[in-house]
Amino acid sequence: xxxxxxxxxxGSKAGATAGIAxxxxxxxxxxxxxxxxxxxxxxxxxxxxxxxxxxxxxxxGHWNSKARRCARRNAEQLxxxxxxxxxxxxxxxxxxxxxxxxxxxxxxxxxxxGAREHITFGGAVMPETSDPVARAMVKHGKGGDFRNxxxxxxxxHHIGTELGATD
Ligand SMILES: Cc1cc2nc3c(=O)[nH]c(=O)nc-3n(C[C@H](O)[C@H](O)[C@H](O)COP(=O)(O)O)c2cc1C
Numbered sequence: 001x002x003x004x005x006x007x008x009x010x011g012s013k014a015g016a017t018a019g020i021a022x023x024x025x026x027x028x029x030x031x032x033x034x035x036x037x038x039x040x041x042x043x044x045x046x047x048x049x050x051x052x053x054x055x056x057x058x059x060x061g062h063w064n065s066k067a068r069r070c071a072r073r074n075a076e077q078l079x080x081x082x083x084x085x086x087x088x089x090x091x092x093x094x095x096x097x098x099x100x101x102x103x104x105x106x107x108x109x110x111x112x113x114g115a116r117e118h119i120t121f122g123g124a125v126m127p128e129t130s131d132p133v134a135r136a137m138v139k140h141g142k143g144g145d146f147r148n149x150x151x152x153x154x155x156x157h158h159i160g161t162e163l164g165a166t167d
Contacts, residue, residue: 003034004050004163011040011056011067014131016124016145017088020152021055024086027156032165040070051082051163056106057123058089063106071109083115084159088123088147091137095122096148116162119155122146 006028010021018039025037036049046052056067071078085106094100100120102110110118124145125134137143 003032004160004165005034005048006036006051006053006159006163007043007046007049008035008037008053009040009043009055009067009070010037011064011070012088013057013059013064014124014126014129014134016126016147017055017057017064019124020086020088020121020147021053023147023149023152024053024055024156024159027153028160028165031157031160033160033163040064040066043070043074046074046077046081049081051084051159052078053084053086053159054078055086055088058087058103058120061103063087063103063109068105068109071113075113078113082163083113085110085115085118086155087118087120089120090122091125091142091144091146093122093146095120095146096151121152122148 008021008025010017012018021037025035028035056064102118125143127138
């Protein structure tokens with residue numbers, strides 16, 4: 001059987017979600033998938049993929065606009081292939097401690113597109129950020145990197161298995 005071809009698309013403002021998408025892509029490739037990782041705003045056609053993973057950073061309770069627009073722009077094709085969504089958010093351990101449901105807009109989109117699953121990963125706010133609000137968070141001890149590579153890899157393995165990766 002040919003390797004399943006998977007697109008991992010991400011909407012990221014400061015890079016943390018891009019890092020999660022890269023980790024998912026790496027894991028899927030290790031599992032024998034043909035995985036491509038792309039910024040969500042560059043995705044105009046998903047018809048060449050056997051499955052799609054689309055992720056977005058959370059800002060003030062909303063999914064990153066590039067991820068939202070990507071979902072809207074490609075809705076017709078996304079409805080007809082296996083789709084997984086993820087959010088990158090909490091800058092604390094909460095995402096590792098319990099399942100965090102999707103924010104309302106993402107829950108609506110999941111339903112509309114028939115997505116198989118959604119997961120919330122811990123996010124990151126790093127000192128080198130140029131965003132003034134993020135910089136203030138770091139200054140007040142509310143920053144840090146709460147991305148959990150093990151949890152990200154476990155989810156990616158699970159997707160690879162569902163898509164029938166053979167490695
Ligand atoms: C101004 C601001 C608002 C945020 N709002 C939320 C939020 O509503 N919910 C949440 O879980 N995380 C929130 N976060 C954390 C981000 O989602 C987290 O840092 C994410 O990993 C950023 O991804 P990016 O670097 O790809 O843009 C916020 C961060 C900042 C700086």
